Amino acid sequence: MPKTSARLLALLSLLQARRDWPGALLAERLEVSPRTVRRDVDRLRELGYPIVAFKGPDGGYRLDAGTELPPLLFDDEQAVALAIALQIATTAGAGIEEAAARALNTVRQVMPARLRHRIDTLQVTAVERPVTDPPVDSGVLIALSAAVHAREVLRFDYDNGEPTPPRRVQPHHLVTWGGRWYLVAWDLDREDWRTFRADRITPRTPTGPRFTPRELPGGTVATFVASRFRGSDGAGTWPCRGEVILDLPAAAVSRYIRDGIVEELGPDRCRLVLGSWSWPGLAATIGRFDADIEVVGPAELKDAFAHLARRYANAAEVVITGLGKGWTG
DSSP, X not given: OHHHHHHHHHHHHHHHHSSOEEHXXXXXXXXXXXXXXXXXXXXXXHTTOOEEEEOSTTOEEEEOOOSSOOOOOOOHHHHHHHHHHHHHHTTSSSSOHHXXXXXXXXXXXXXXXXXXXXXXXXXXXXXXXXXXXXXXXXXXXXXXXXXHHHTBOEEEEEOSSSOOOOEEEEEEEEXXXXXXXXXXXXXXXXXXXXXXXXXXXXXXXXXXXXXXXXXXXXXXXXXXXXXXXXXXXXXXXXXXXXEEEESSOXXXXXXXXXXSEEEEEETTEEEEEEEESSHHHHHHHHHTSSSOEEEEEOHHHHHHHHHHHHHHHHHHHHXXXXXXXXXXX
């Protein structure tokens, strides 16, 4: 019996590893006869596993979807990966936090001691940007994802703080960015690409006709979303990009630069190439470094520094004037 039980677990593991298994290949992997494979498949069916047989030259078996979720078998690495994913899911903002925590507790309880120890010593804390928006209802995410998958026109009400008619879009992707969920879609009424916050969407039913997806600007959804949040419609680059020389070591600058280029020019001097959504924004970002700045180009960046210099000088003058009149902090 122990040998049979071990063989059943091995068979179940193989059936979960790929969609279709020829019977002869299963017999070879398990080192048994095809007849024994048939008997073991019948035993798994009695335990509630929906295994279907398919015919043909390579006739075999497939673990199909059933009406209930049967017990699953994971190898060590899969179990650890599942536990880590569930820890991160508790901060996903998708309305599944409580369910993810319960699932993690269930998985941990049935883990062997050796795996439970690995999970307990690997505590993952997902730190996201503080977001005060309400979490997205998981039903909304499922409805949006279903429309994306089916390529069906989606109608929904969108709460942007003012009365607006229902939106009609061709949904393209459901994405996360900065701790929020967004729907990337082609707006049929505005004839342009839009990103909609999922927490503001209330889907309407039924969905509309099917459509042929358009090609996203930039080629990929990651490039498109990055471009939109950078204020650009291009291929993912910042709309404003400039070059300066800072009187600081490259190591002191590079730790604060995410997608810029820092080149060492000497022990206390470096070249910085950086992008931003606007020229004043770029000048302000560079100005946060406490060092002398030499603008290499372009001219728009020099003008932005001059513009900020006048603005800051005016602000300083107001403060000095106020102190002269007896302002107190």
